[in-house]
Amino acid sequence: MAVAAAQKNREMFAIKKSYSIENGYPSRRRSLVDDARFETLVVKQTKQSVLEEARARANDAEATDGSNSDEDYTLTEEEVILQNAASESPEAEQAIQKAALLLRMRDGMGSLARILKTIDNYKGCVEHLETRPSQASGIQFDALVKVSMTRSNLLQLIRSLRQSTAFAGVNLLSDNISSKTPWFPRHASDLDNCNHLMTKFEPELDMNHPGFADKQYRERRKEIAEIAFAYKYGDSIPSITYTEVENSTWQRVFNTVLELMPKHACKEYKAAFGKLQEADIFVPHRIPQLDDVSNFLRKHTGFTLRPAAGLLTARDFLASLAFRVFQSTQYVRHNNSPFHTPEPDCIHELLGHIPLLADPNFAQFSQEIGLASLGASDSEIEKLSTVYWFTVEFGLCKENQQLKAYGAALLSSIGELLHALSDKPELRPFEPASTSLQPYQDQEYQPIYYVAESFDDAKDKFRRWVSTMSRPFEVRFNPHTERVEVLDSVEKLDTLIWQLNTEMLHLTNAVNKLRGSRFE
Numbered sequence: 253m254a255v256a257a258a259q260k261n262r263e264m265f266a267i268k269k270s271y272s273i274e275n276g277y278p279s280r281r282r283s284l285v286d287d288a289r290f291e292t293l294v295v296k297q298t299k300q301s302v303l304e305e306a307r308a309r310a311n312d313a314e315a316t317d318g319s320n321s322d323e324d325y326t327l328t329e330e331e332v333i334l335q336n337a338a339s340e341s342p343e344a345e346q347a348i349q350k351a352a353l354l355l356r357m358r359d360g361m362g363s364l365a366r367i368l369k370t371i372d373n374y375k376g377c378v379e380h381l382e383t384r385p386s387q388a389s390g391i392q393f394d395a396l397v398k399v400s401m402t403r404s405n406l407l408q409l410i411r412s413l414r415q416s417t418a419f420a421g422v423n424l425l426s427d428n429i430s431s432k433t434p435w436f437p438r439h440a441s442d443l444d445n446c447n448h449l450m451t452k453f454e455p456e457l458d459m460n461h462p463g464f465a466d467k468q469y470r471e472r473r474k475e476i477a478e479i480a481f482a483y484k485y486g487d488s489i490p491s492i493t494y495t496e497v498e499n500s501t502w503q504r505v506f507n508t509v510l511e512l513m514p515k516h517a518c519k520e521y522k523a524a525f526g527k528l529q530e531a532d533i534f535v536p537h538r539i540p541q542l543d544d545v546s547n548f549l550r551k552h553t554g555f556t557l558r559p560a561a562g563l564l565t566a567r568d569f570l571a572s573l574a575f576r577v578f579q580s581t582q583y584v585r586h587n588n589s590p591f592h593t594p595e596p597d598c599i600h601e602l603l604g605h606i607p608l609l610a611d612p613n614f615a616q617f618s619q620e621i622g623l624a625s626l627g628a629s630d631s632e633i634e635k636l637s638t639v640y641w642f643t644v645e646f647g648l649c650k651e652n653q654q655l656k657a658y659g660a661a662l663l664s665s666i667g668e669l670l671h672a673l674s675d676k677p678e679l680r681p682f683e684p685a686s687t688s689l690q691p692y693q694d695q696e697y698q699p700i701y702y703v704a705e706s707f708d709d710a711k712d713k714f715r716r717w718v719s720t721m722s723r724p725f726e727v728r729f730n731p732h733t734e735r736v737e738v739l740d741s742v743e744k745l746d747t748l749i750w751q752l753n754t755e756m757l758h759l760t761n762a763v764n765k766l767r768g769s770r771f772e
Contacts, residue, residue, distance in 0.1 A: 348400055348401065350399070351400075351424060352397070354395070355367060355421070358391060358420050363395075364383070364395065366416070371399055371409060374405040374406075378397060379400055380397070382396050391420050433724075434567070434629075436627050437574075437736070440577065443572055443577060446564070447568060476492060489541070489543040489558070491543065502539045503536045504590045505603065508666055509603050509663065512669065517663060521608055521663065524608065524611050540602055542557045542580055542582060542598075543557075549610055553612055559580065561581070563596055566637045570640065573623075574626055574729060578606075578609060581598050585599060592665060604659075604660025604661060608658060618644060620714060621636060621639065629723075632723075635689070638688045638690060639688050641692060643687075645661040646661050646698055646702075647682075647702065648662075648672060648673075655703065657669055657673065658707075667697070668697050672697075679700075680700060680701070683713060684713055684714050684716075684717035685720075
């Protein structure tokens with residue numbers, strides 16, 4: 253049953269499945285923010301189902317063998333996770349587990365010998381032991397015991413101690429499986445596990461999709477999706493041989509962006525767009541290949557691309573940004589709807605996102621959103637997704653007292669761009685604390701847009717807001733190893749400070765040399 257429950261959980265998050273298909277999610281267009289909310293709901297429902305199955309199984313087993321006849325034994329949530337992990341494979345069962353136990357001792361310090369003997373019986377090692385007078389009525393002492401032992405033996409130890417009349421309570425405080433911090437990728441290769449789809453609007457599923465009645469278009473989408481599903485870290489990005497119809501759709505949107513860009517786009521977007529043209533990557537007659545674009549970005553800001561089969565879950569998409577990786581689709585919107593797409597497609601990614609990812613300031617801002625998402629709670633992922641929605645997708649900024657667009661959804665959607673810069677919507681200054689709580693809608697044009705004074709101002713405000721989040725640790729990205737480092741020890745901080753001092757020395761020397769050259 254434990255294996256079956258775990259398998260059921262894994263299947264729900266299988267790479268080629270979508271939450272909408274598995275869970276009956278409405279097949280209409282929604283944004284990254286709704287993705288985060290729905291993802292939270294799915295995780296809670298799945299977790300509750302696994303807990304109920306495991307608890308029922310444990311109680312049935314106890315009733316059958318009579319080993320717990322004196323009291324009803326119900327596993328805690330931590331013990332359920334521990335039991336499921338231990339039962340998935342023989343290797344997992346014998347893996348060494350560290351845990352902290354809190355024991356309420358009725359009989360005073362005489363119970364310590366019993367505790368140590370029981371741990372020894374289950375081949376455990378005591379790494380730390382401390383006691384204190386208990387504040388609870390009828391309890392003399394509380395004992396905190398940190399142990400290391402196999403997972404299966406740890407579970408048996410907990411059961412044995414809980415069955416003893418010497419203890420009023422035995423609680424599993426922590427272990428390295430049931431951490432409260434959600435899993436997050438530590439190395440760029442871990443992004444192979446960050447490609448879960450959050451698909452709500454597909455040509456196969458929704459009759460309102462422009463490609464629903466086009467069998468050839470649906471088959472083409474499947475073909476390109478399979479290429480993305482097969483991609484792994486370190487692979488070259490596969491090239492797509494785009495059809496004449498697909499290149500024609502690109503050309504219509506490309507020429508329109510060229511026409512509107514000089515007046516409505518921010519200067520950073522226009523500068524990067526020009527560089528992409530000079531590199532012969534942005535041309536009107538041909539859709540760029542992701543590999544060429546990725547190489548261009550790597551040279552300018554260190555960002556790279558990896559192919560995605562569709563709209564990813566909020567947590568997976570944001571986590572990728574932490575590694576300066578942007579997950580991009582390769583399929584093209586239907587030619588019957590060239591100026592609007594109900595979902596991300598490569599025209600939106602290329603014309604909307606790519607130019608600003610080639611700008612150092614904006615690339616830094618995007619990565620900081622990604623870093624803030626690593627290990628964040630579900631509610632904080634919602635807030636980060638909302639900030640992303642109103643900045644990277646629909647952001648406006650000031651430039652010489654005029655409004656300019658920098659959001660990708662604006663720069664790749666002509667109608668929304670003109671609406672945002674008209675006198676119809678409400679404009680508010682960008683403040684992450686309030687922006688992150690703003691309700692939104694994605695069926696019509698936005699009624700509210702947020703205006704940043706500049707990218708630097710937006711980054712400063714974002715950093716101050718992120719510092720108030722509940723995550724108990726900080727992270728940094730090491731570009732040399734492509735690894736995210738968790739700054740949770742004095743040793744790691746000492747190493748980082750030494751590196752920063754070295755950088756500061758180089759910068760100070762550079763400033764002094766520049767000053768000296770001015771007076772020669």
